Every structure is written in C-alpha cells, then in structure tokens.
Amino acid sequence: MTDATTPVLTVVQLDDGVSLDRFADWLDGVRVRPVRADLGESAGPADALDGLLVLGGQMSATSDEPGIAETRALLADAVAAGVPTLGLCLGAQLLAVATGGRVHVAAPPGRESGVIGVHWRPEALHDELVGGLVDADLPEDRRTTRMPSMHADAIVDLPRAAKWLAHSRAYPYQAFRVGSAWGLQFHPEASPATLHAWASLHDDVDTAAVDAAAAEHDEVVAGAGRVLARAFAGIVVARAAERTPA
Template sequence: MLTVVQLDDEVPLDRFAEWLDGVTLRLVRADQGEDIGPVDAVDGLIVLGGNMSAHDDQLPQIPAARTALTEAVAAGVPTLGICLGAQLLAVATGGRVHVDAPPGREAGTVALRWRPEAQSDPLLGALAADPTVVMPTMHSDAVVDLPRTGTWLASSPMYPYQAFRVGNAWGVQFHPEASPELLRRWAVADQLPADEADAMVTAAREADERVARDGRTLAEAFAARVRDHVRHR
C-alpha cells in the first residue's frame, strides 16, 4: 500500500491520484490529526506540500512527517517528497531549508535544468532525457544545503535544488501533480495580484499537455518503484 501524507487542505494529491498505476493508495490527512503509523510497514510513501514551513513544529503534522521521512529513508521505502515534502526530506536527512529565501517566490511553470547524475537516475532518468521539461511550482522556502548523502538531480534558473535523491527517497521542489486549476487556487490563497495570477495560469494551461505527460511519467515511474519494492520484500 502506498501511503500519501497530506499536510495542508489546499495541497491535495490532485492528478497523481489517477496516474499512480497498479498500487493501492492510503491517504493520511495528517493536517486533520490522522496518524501516519509505522513507516516500515508501508510499500511506499509520498509527502505532499503545504503553506507552512519545514520548521513549523507547533503544527504536529510537521515533526511527524519529518520522523516518517527519516524512518522511510532508513528502511529503504520508496519515497517521494513534493515541495514542502522535499524540504522536509532534506531537513530530516541532514540538509538545510531557508524560510522565505532571498530570491523570493517561484511561481508558475519553471524550466528544469538536469544535472548529469539525473540521466541515470532510476526515477527521473526518463524525464532527464528531455532538456526542455517544465513543471508547475509555487514556493518561497527553499532547500539551500543538500544532505551529505544526497545526489543533486535538477535545478531551475531561480533555485538550485529542484530535485535530489537520498537513498531510495526523492525530493522535488516542483509540483508534478498540479493542474492549472490547482495553481489558480494557490494564487488566490496567496493573494497574488490578479494580473500576475492570470499570466501564471495562462502559461500553465499553454504548457499543460507537456506537464501532464511528464507528470504522468514521473508518477508511473514512482509506482513502478513501489511495486518493485513489494516484490523484493
């Protein structure tokens, strides 16, 4: 069973729910007090994004998610952290996150710059074969130091650490699951100026055929990792 941890009501699994083929999903609403449970008993783990920071320990779901990520890495459970989930993965494994990083908000669609290590990566390698991948994004906090054991996989023009791997766990700062409609909701929630939000959503819609294709590729590759983990347990 693939456990999906939702940290924020406004940041759901969105289109990944239809793209994670061949696995059973278990949604844990950590933002509503649901317990993640023993991580070594799950087949895979996804930790989603949220409007809080990786250091907001007054919210019980944040330290709980960090603990789950630490345990998942130690147990070799296939893991994917998205946006805040990636930042939590970095902190949980010895990296560092800057809250309200100086470059400012990265919002809309972002062009990924693949590192050489991405070409042979078991999760992102299929995407890294294309040098023109773009993905949705919406964040102000950022990973500024990778864990010592981390492998740097992708950057963007604004922020260096767009994707990395630690053992059998991946963190992506971008949102491969997000539709243009979800980006619109985030823009409204973050009170972006109307003209900025309109331009962002228009660009996302124009790129969405490619984004959906590549998001599905990533989701299917991760589901395959989960199925392989189950077979070799």
C-alpha cells in the same frame, strides 16, 4: 482493480488545499492510502510501509504546526528503512531537513511561481525516477522539463548523502535523491485549476500570468507528471515484490 496483494502507497497530506490532484489517476499498480497528518492521523511505523508520498502545504518545514514534526520523523525513518519515498514541494523540504539538509524560510530571490524550467543535471540521466524525462540526445544545457511551481521557502543545503538531480534559474535544488527517497521542489501533480487556486492565495503572484503559463504548457506538464507518477508507482511495486516471500 486492486486486491490484498496490491502494494499500498501511503500518501501524507498536510494541507487541505494540497491533494494528490492528477497523480491520483497516474499511480498505476498501487493502492493509495491517504493519511491526514495535519488532522492527527498517523501513517504508522515507516518500516511497515510499501511506499510513502508526502505532499506540499503552506507551512514551513521547520514549523511546529500539526503533523510537521511527525512527518519529518516519518521521512527519516522511511529513508533508514529503505522505503520508496517521494516528497513534493514541502514534502521535499521536509525530506531534506529530516536527512540533514537545510531549508531557508522566505528565501531570496523570492517566490517561484507558475511554470518553470527544471534543468536536469547529468546525475539525472539514468535515475530510476526522473531519468525518463531526460533526453540523452540533447546537450546538457537543453535537458529541461516544464513543471508547475509555487513556493517561497527553499532548500539551501542538501543532505550530505544526497545526489543532486536538477536545478532551476531561481533555485539550485529542484530535485534530489537520498537513499530510497526523492525530493522534488516542483509540483508534477498540479493541474491548472490547482495552480490557479494556489496563485490566488498570494499577493506577490500574478495569477493571470500563472494561468496563461499553465494553459500554454499543460500538455507537456501533464505528460511529464504522468511519467514521474508511473515511475514512482513502479518503484513501489518492484520493492514490494522483492519483500514478498517466494
């Protein structure tokens, strides 16, 4: 149940095949406002937003395809305005570029696909978004969460002001925070069906192996994705409450 006082989370979609997927059922306490930036829709001024979530896509974070430049600018403005912001995969790459980082198109060591181990750094332990996934009782080298992944471009330099939160075996920058914004290179929102659809688009991906990994780890993946979605929604709700006059 929502009403006029419910905080609004603006969700920017850049690709027809990359939606909120399972996050749609886990973003508690907010009203989702979809914006198709790839179709020319505008999110409006960043400082008017309660929260912002930017989804993934097949294009590059530095391309001139519809909606890309506008979304980079929106992300830069959202960070400057202190808007709670989350970028997923391409959204994370756009956030990095928008705030001074760098993305390598078709980066070595190649496409990272399937279900990967996201290894949490000590900085993640008390982070308000990802901290709920980090078990303080485990040694650092065992603080790992399984997450879906499907990307060939990669963040190779974080913004100077960023806090580095996680890495994987293949790529260093799986999660980071810059100001009020978080970037996640992985896909906590992706269901097995969605991951299958993405895998089938690429000749360099073993779709059967991706399907098997998604099925094997789905309970853990779904649980972790739910934690992240609810944590982010809670951050949006808390900021909206702080902005509301008493």
